[in-house]
Amino acid sequence: MSSSQPVEDPASTASPDHRYLLDNARVEAGERFTWLAELFDGVTRGHLDRLGLTEGWRCWEVGAGGPGIPETLATAVGPTGHVLATDIDPAWLDPHAGYEVRRHDVVADPPPQPGTFDLVHARLVLVHLPDRARALATMVAALRPGGWLVIEDADTELQPLACLDEVGPAQRRANRLRGATRELMTRRGANLRFGRTLPRVLRAAGLADVAAVGSFPVGGLACARLEAATVRMLRADLLAAGLADDAEIDAHLAAVDAGELDLTLAPLISAWGRRPG
Ligand SMILES: C[S@@+](CC[C@H](N)C(=O)[O-])C[C@H]1O[C@@H](n2cnc3c(N)ncnc32)[C@H](O)[C@@H]1O
Numbered sequence: 113m114s115s116s117q118p119v120e121d122p123a124s125t126a127s128p129d130h131r132y133l134l135d136n137a138r139v140e141a142g143e144r145f146t147w148l149a150e151l152f153d154g155v156t157r158g159h160l161d162r163l164g165l166t167e168g169w170r171c172w173e174v175g176a177g178g179p180g181i182p183e184t185l186a187t188a189v190g191p192t193g194h195v196l197a198t199d200i201d202p203a204w205l206d207p208h209a210g211y212e213v214r215r216h217d218v219v220a221d222p223p224p225q226p227g228t229f230d231l232v233h234a235r236l237v238l239v240h241l242p243d244r245a246r247a248l249a250t251m252v253a254a255l256r257p258g259g260w261l262v263i264e265d266a267d268t269e270l271q272p273l274a275c276l277d278e279v280g281p282a283q284r285r286a287n288r289l290r291g292a293t294r295e296l297m298t299r300r301g302a303n304l305r306f307g308r309t310l311p312r313v314l315r316a317a318g319l320a321d322v323a324a325v326g327s328f329p330v331g332g333l334a335c336a337r338l339e340a341a342t343v344r345m346l347r348a349d350l351l352a353a354g355l356a357d358d359a360e361i362d363a364h365l366a367a368v369d370a371g372e373l374d375l376t377l378a379p380l381i382s383a384w385g386r387r388p389g
Pocket of ligand 1 (some may be wrong): 134176198
């Protein structure tokens with residue numbers, strides 16, 4: 113090899129690590145689902161009710177995570193409806209709670225019952241998936257003509273702070289660690305600007321009557337508990353990536369537990385559109 117030839121960097125040729133970062137196999141995943149439900153199930157339910165969710169509907173909850181939304185849907189559609197809740201790891205779902213549970217990879221697997229669902233919903237799923245276009249096509253293919261697709265995803269770059277009110281070192285540390293978490297997610301293939309693209313993406317998928325709303329909580333117990341569970345879950349990944357050290361993480365978790373921080377989240381962009389028909 114001549115000295116002018118580029119030397120291959122093994123890191124640049126290795127395939128990127130796009131495994132889902134917030135693995136459901138971790139015990140903190142269950143805590144995260146509890147607090148996500150507390151923060152966002154009411155928001156989601158409001159949108160679904162306005163779109164007409166009612167008895168007899170057939171619903172597919174994609175990347176369900178915890179039982180909150182599948183249970184809500186099962187209650188709303190009643191015995192004449194049907195709710196399918198899927199996830200690549202459905203361990204936190206209850207197969208005896210009035211909804212069907214299946215392991216399903218929305219990127220790799222075909223739609224469960226093409227052309228049949230009145231509602232397909234996914235919250236905080238597509239943002240994490242590098243092949244989100246394929247996942248979206250699978251969800252659209254599952255809709256009956258006239259059926260609604262509802263996608264909710266965070267736009268973390270729109271509001272990147274953990275503490276809006278950066279009054280002292282604890283808030284600055286919280287914001288720095290939130291930045292480190294964003295960096296980890298980006299390295300795993302997440303698109304942290306995905307939320308803002310949703311109306312355009314749904315129109316491009318051929319859906320009609322597309323609209324969207326953004327919302328985010330500021331402060332409160334649920335935000336603090338979600339933050340603590342997420343940081344504990346990601347500690348090893350943050351350390352391995354050199355994005356934080358133990359002392360910084362311990363100090364942050366102590367401040368969160370002490371209730372010193374008014375923690376917030378990225379806006380959740382909720383977007384919907386209907387399959388023409
Ligand atoms: C951040 S959690 C959100 C859970 C729930 N939708 C919520 O809003 O509380 C993302 C969920 O998507 C699931 N997931 C990740 N990749 C997936 C895939 N390729 N197919 C289906 N589910 C997936 C994860 O296992 C996890 O349960």
